[in-house]
Amino acid sequence: MSGQNTFHEVGGSIGVAVMSTVAAAGIERGAIDGFTDAFTLSVVAAAVSALVAVFLVPRGKPQMIGGPHVH
Structure with missing residues (x-):
């Protein structure tokens, strides 16, 4: 059962990292569109x-x- 918990935590961490990266890339361009892109x-x-x-x-x-x- 702990393997399932580990994959759940790793998957959540990767998801948050990807969404943050996409949002930050938009903010870096000087627009708020990064949040729209991430969504x-x-x-x-x-x-x-x-x-x-x-x-x-x-x-x-x-x-x-x-x-x-x-x-």
């Missing part, structure tokens, strides 16, 4: 992620194989 990039990334999930996530309920596991 647009996040919308596109969310839309692409949703489309990928539609095709990769199987439909229906998952089948239990091997019975319940007690930890």
Whole structure:
């Protein structure tokens, strides 16, 4: 389970870094458009992620194989 938490934290950190970089690049040009660019990039990334999930996530309920596991 800790591997999932690690990837979640790393993914969040990378996402924030990319969005900050895009926004800062716009501010560096002397315009506030960097925030618009960063927001647009996040919308596109969310839309692409949703489309990928539609095709990769199987439909229906998952089948239990091997019975319940007690930890």
